[in-house]
Amino acid sequence: MNVLGINLYDAGLDSAVQGCLDQCATTQPRHSHCISATDAHGLVTAYKKPEFKALLDSFYWVLPDGMPSVWLGRWKGAEQMTRCYGPDFFKLVLSQGANQNVTHFFCGGKEGVADELKAAVSSKFGNDKVVGTYCPPFREMTDTELRELADTINQSGANIVWVGLGSPKQERFAARLAKLVDVNFLVTVGAAFDFHTNRVAQAPRWIQRLSMEWFFRLMMEPRRLASRYLRVVPLFILLNLKEALTPPARRTPNASGRVLSLLCSYLRMTTEEIHTIHEPQTDAPPSVVKRFVVNVASLFSVQLANMLLPLLTVPYVVRIIGPERLGLLNFSLAFIAYFNLVINYGFDMAAVRNIAANRTDKAEVNRVFCEVLAGKVLLWILSTVLFAGIVIAVPEFREQWVLHACTYLTCIGVVLFPLWLYQGMEDLSRVALFNLIVKVLFSLSVFVLIRQPGDYIYQNLSMSVAQVLVSVVALVVAIRRYNLTISWPLWTNLKQRFIDDRTLFFSSLTITLYAGSNVFLLGLLSNAYNVGIFAAGTRLESISRAFAGIALNQAFFPIVANAFGRSREQGLRLVRTTFFPLAAFMGVISLGLWVIAPFFITLFYGDAFRDAITILRIVSLLPLAIGISNLLGLHTMLNLRMDKAFFAITAMGSVIGLTLNMLLIKTSGHIGAAWAWVITEGCITIAMYIYLRSQKIEVVQLSALTEAIAFTKDRLHVLSKRLPGRH
Structure with missing residues (x-):
């Protein structure tokens, strides 16, 4: 199944595991096929870099490592497509092949990680058929070094070489090595080495099932992953929207396609806007009436989306889940609204008032921005402690704790979304565009996620993810557009902000x-x-x-x-x-x-x-x-x-x-x-x-x-x- 120009494996994880083991068990000549477990980051990289796309096109299989790729594949008709998560593929091949004559070679990780993984595989999966390990240098290996490694692998007789170096480095490494070794497969599995050696915490299964592992990993490694997500996620959404809006002529348009086609002009405007963000001119401000009309039109489009999108999703959802589960969803929203209230404090209205009166004073705008953002972060920490305490202590809330946790994610969006800043600067058109695109995408995801009554939880989850995404994008645009700098305010100023x-x-x-x-x-x-x-x-x-x-x-x-x-x-x-x-x-x-x-x-x-x-x-x-x-x-x-x-x-x-x-x-x-x-x-x-x-x-x-x-x-x-x- 083609996603962003890359043909992804669409027969499911179990089929991929069995196919890999079956080929290793045959006596046919080995072909040193390359397999990559590729997520949105890899797909976006391939789209931006033709040489990397050509590399992935040459691979035997490209496994869909992330749920967004699976959703897109299913939407395009690949009903058997499932997530082939790199660490899971590794685990299943090692555990199911423990009693088969299939040998493995580990190549990747920091010094000593591959050896730790060998011991972990033996204890966790009962597989003692690891015939070699190697830790490559951080720099690119020379041809001589690569030939020496290839000789070691060939002498070991390994069937599968597992590579864990991070994308796209690991794919380039595997492609070079494949020309020199005689094995069945070279498989790139990203962070699987660190996960299975417990060097990095892996998201619990229930978080993975809710498609929220990205958020868990962001909390574990914020410095490494925050910038990547900010670069990759918006572009992944936009590129797939662009692809959906220009389908092949032979494809019969479906209802979702017709809805997405309405976004064509918005997509072009947003793409141009991302590349042309500049500081607003204040020498010749527009008239009051013009500013009012522009802002009303912008917010009008957001509310239009808020009104029209439920017309697509709600009739479908309520007929599946019924009144009782709809009640649970709305009770959870009402519960979390109290935490949103605490996080907002009085900042939103007071900050609009301050910025509107001083919008030409850059220092004052930056001061208010930092104080409000810092205040919201502190209140979010307090709210999270209170939320956890209530959910743990009260049986009625503990019974639906997963639903409440999914809904609580909206609080992150409340912290990050600087709507008050855009309001004060009377500059809301960009927020409207981002909001519209993300809401359409996640509204359509409801049709994929909710298939039976027990799936009702995905309704609030999809709304939460939409809120977080649009908040991150809006914050980044605001910082760039108004030349803001983030710094922690003086405690005395922050205290006065709370008092005021x-x-x-x-x-x-x-x-x-x-x-x-x-x-x-x-x-x-x-x-x-x-x-x-x-x-x-x-x-x-x-x-x-x-x-x-x-x-x-x-x-x-x-x-x-x-x-x-x-x-x-x-x-x-x-x-x-x-x-x-x-x-x-x-x-x-x-x-x-x-x-x-x-x-x-x-x-x-x-x-x-x-x-x-x-x-x-x-x-x-x-x-x-x-x-x-x-x-x-x-x-x-x-x-x-x-x-x-x-x-x-x-x-x-x-x-x-x-x-x-x-x-x-x-x-x-x-x-x-x-x-x-x-x-x-x-x-x-x-x-x-x-x-x-x-x-x-x-x-x-x-x-x-x-x-x-x-x-x-x-x-x-x-x-x-x-x-x-x-x-």
Whole structure:
């Protein structure tokens, strides 16, 4: 099966092992065939270097060492393709061939490693047929040295020479040696020598089955592997997308291919962007309106992906896993949301405010960047300790610990993703492109990973991996684009950052307690079915609100912050002008959700989720309530430095929300949770309005409505003149 121009072995690991042993057992002439266990790093290297590609093309077998290659192979039709992991291939050949007349020669590793491996093979696999070992020098061997090694191997009578030097060095070494030796196979197996001698810890089987070994190895060897992953992973994704978008003419396009073809223009734009990142020009900044439109369009595309991609994956997934397992997935997301909250602290909103007001001051931007990144790293360490303690100590969480661990990986993305930096700099288009490409790729992976009810865990795992990948890429681009340097801030500055942002943190905490605890409390006080129905009923509302509200808020907040930075009156005028159009827009969304609820739930989730129709109609009121409360609270109160009042109101909301949830969930289950959410948001919105009026701040003014209507009429009049037939 061809992946990135390399023909990978697609008959499975067991077939490869048996084929290798069978050929060694025959009396036919030996051909010194080369076999390579190649991962994404090797495939990308082959794509970039034609001489290495030609080398791999000359090999007898190229085994798919990584799961991404297997996923791509299966997607292209190789149903029998499995991962032929180098250390596993080594282990199976040595153990299954222990009682056969097959001899081995180990070549690789640091001084003494090959000898240790010989002893390990004897004790672990019961194989005493290792007839020689050799540790090559780090430099390239001379022709004389290589001939001397070949003579040693030939005299030993070895059937298989195992080479462990790291790619691509080991493949080049094996190809040179193959011309001089008389053996059946030369097999390159990368880190197998270090794994089987216990010099390097190997990921547990359950991590390998979840396709997360890359993350385990990164944690074990961060210095060596971090730069490699940053170079290889994005390029591997882009190259395979490019290959998928330009299939051979004889291939019949499938649904996934048609979806991927929509990304063609995004792929070209992203590829060009990676090679043309430069420092933004500030001498002639664009107008406020232009910046706002660009940022809204960028975030709009992200939310479009968030809305459309579930239309592809969710109907497929929920019909396989059912309401109960959907409930488990969403309960895990709600549980991990508390750790994401701790890691974010109050940094995101405060940092946007600081950077938006000082975006031309490079030293200040770099200081804020380092302080926020360092603060998030410290809070991630604390969160990880808390997470491990809860999962170990509480039986209900311990029962689903693998699911929670997969979901917890999103916290790494929360640490690394500098969305607050892009927001403050009003430069979100690149984030949108990276986000879109990675989400499409991993959304399509759901079709490969989830085939039966027990595969439900892969839903959260794929989302977590997507979050981590896009976060790494976004961080690297930000560092290069804004010429940032990473350094550990002074402890006094970091301490002050925590003190300054604590009010926003507690405000976020209270918001989460009343807005995000319904799923968590449903899981604790009710059952997985109720959680699944509630999640299904609130899904479209959440997507619609994110689609219309979050994109506007994230793009609008730095604009408002900048206006308030110039003067209080400019900021208030902008908020007042926005109020009525925003309320009307969110009201239309709420009405639309109520109308389409029966059609959407039945079509999207199926008859098993009909109870979710009532939930969707109840929460259809939320876009209007939350849209107005965001304008009053996030955009007005926070920019006027009314942090304490904002916290007091949200704290009141959390008390109301928790109380209502505790009472209504016990009596009405998922319906009670929905009403508790709506009532709480209504109370918050009313309280914010009353407080602002008490401070003599009138956000709602009829004069602003008159201006908005006049402006709309003027725009419609201009537009009507431009329509065909109106000249």
